[in-house]
Amino acid sequence: xxxxxxxxxxxxxxxxxxxxxxxxxxxxxxxxxxxxxxxxxxxxxxxxxxxxxxxxxxxxxxxxxxxxxxxxxxxxxxxxxxxxxxxxxxxxxxxxxxxxxxxxxxxxxxxxxxxxxxxxxxxxxxxxxxxxxxxxxxxxxxxxxxxxxxxxxxxxxxxxxxxxxxxxxxxxxxxxxxxxxxxxxxxxxxxxxxxxxxxxxxxxxxxxxxxxxxxxxxxxxxxxxxxxxxxxxxxxxxxxxxxxxxxxxxxxxxxxxxxxxxxxxxxxxxxxxxxxxxxxxxxxxxxxxxxxxxxxxxxxxxxxxxxxxxxxxxxxxxxxxxx
Ligand code: GDP
Ligand code: CA
Numbered sequence: 233x234x235x236x237x238x239x240x241x242x243x244x245x246x247x248x249x250x251x252x253x254x255x256x257x258x259x260x261x262x263x264x265x266x267x268x269x270x271x272x273x274x275x276x277x278x279x280x281x282x283x284x285x286x287x288x289x290x291x292x293x294x295x296x297x298x299x300x301x302x303x304x305x306x307x308x309x310x311x312x313x314x315x316x317x318x319x320x321x322x323x324x325x326x327x328x329x330x331x332x333x334x335x336x337x338x339x340x341x342x343x344x345x346x347x348x349x350x351x352x353x354x355x356x357x358x359x360x361x362x363x364x365x366x367x368x369x370x371x372x373x374x375x376x377x378x379x380x381x382x383x384x385x386x387x388x389x390x391x392x393x394x395x396x397x398x399x400x401x402x403x404x405x406x407x408x409x410x411x412x413x414x415x416x417x418x419x420x421x422x423x424x425x426x427x428x429x430x431x432x433x434x435x436x437x438x439x440x441x442x443x444x445x446x447x448x449x450x451x452x453x454x455x456x457x458x459x460x461x462x463x464x465x466x467x468x469x470x471x472x473x474x475x476x477x478x479x480x481x482x483x484x485x486x487x488x489x490x491x492x493x494x495x496x497x498x499x500x501x502x503x504x505x506x507x508x509x510x511x512x513x514x515x516x517x518x519x520x521x522x523x524x525x526x527x528x529x530x531x532x533x534x535x536x537x538x539x540x541x542x543x544x545x546x547x548x549x550x551x552x553x554x555x
Pocket of ligand 2: 240241269272284433436437
């Protein structure tokens with residue numbers, strides 16, 4: 233089976249690790265592709281940083297820091313101290329030494345003319361990831377945050393420096409109008425047997441992927457059923473600050489509201505199916521009635537078993553929708 237996952241970042245990485253675990257335990261051959269959000273990417277100290285991609289890369293390679301929850305294991309920060317002494321890196325953004333190695337390699341390849349897709353291939357070839365990562369687009373579409381005073385800052389400055397605080401009024405992707413989906417992203421959507429929307433931050437990890445011109449059409453035309461997984465359990469985010477982003481867009485922090493935000497594919501939007509947590513079982517009926525077939529299952533990904541079971545539940549729902 234060909235499984236395509238859309239998302240980006242730590243929640244996506246956990247989910248994809250679950251899909252990979254499910255595939256390893258299965259007797260059949262499966263192929264897993266991930267369409268990765270690139271709108272978190274930015275330039276700092278002359279380097280291109282790709283947080284969502286690198287979270288996936290490190291976690292799937294097993295070289296991530298599981299205690300801290302992001303970055304490389306066994307990381308040191310000697311170079312960052314030098315950059316701070318030179319006054320060339322913001323003191324609020326951690327750049328570990330091993331991580332900087334990735335950023336330097338990526339930037340070097342980009343400067344030599346490699347596409348973002350090609351950079352993904354080269355970075356991914358170092359380890360046996362068991363999945364192929366594709367950028368949603370090869371074009372730069374960095375998310376910016378509009379503030380109440382009318383100014384505009386890069387998403388990373390708002391998210392990391394201001395801890396998603398201050399008077400934000402909305403999000404937009406710079407350059408989105410002239411962006412196009414990458415070939416790899418389009419290919420794995422067209423060929424998929426199942427498309428899964430990871431329990432990633434809906435506003436800043438999933439929506440920017442969908443905002444790439446042509447992406448929604450590709451998903452609308454896909455032969456595969458599209459099943460999403462809620463990152464909201466019992467009215468709160470499992471990890472992170474997605475609730476702040478939802479509030480800014482005027483969306484309630486609930487599994488039901490996120491599904492309604494994505495919308496039903498049968499009504500010209502995204503989802504055929506949706507998984508909510510057992511605790512949110514009251515969303516099953518209203519969502520199913522409005523065209524999004526919803527099931528309640530355990531959504532917490534605690535370890536390999538619970539993540540693989542969640543993947544199995546999503547794939548089973550997709551199978552039922554296809555039948
Ligand atoms: P980021 O870009 O690193 O913030 O990561 P993502 O956008 O991929 O994921 C953030 C989302 O993952 C948050 O909204 C979390 O609620 C969700 N998430 C994290 N862990 C879990 C989990 O165990 N289960 C579910 N259902 N969602 C999770
Ligand atoms: Ca993200």
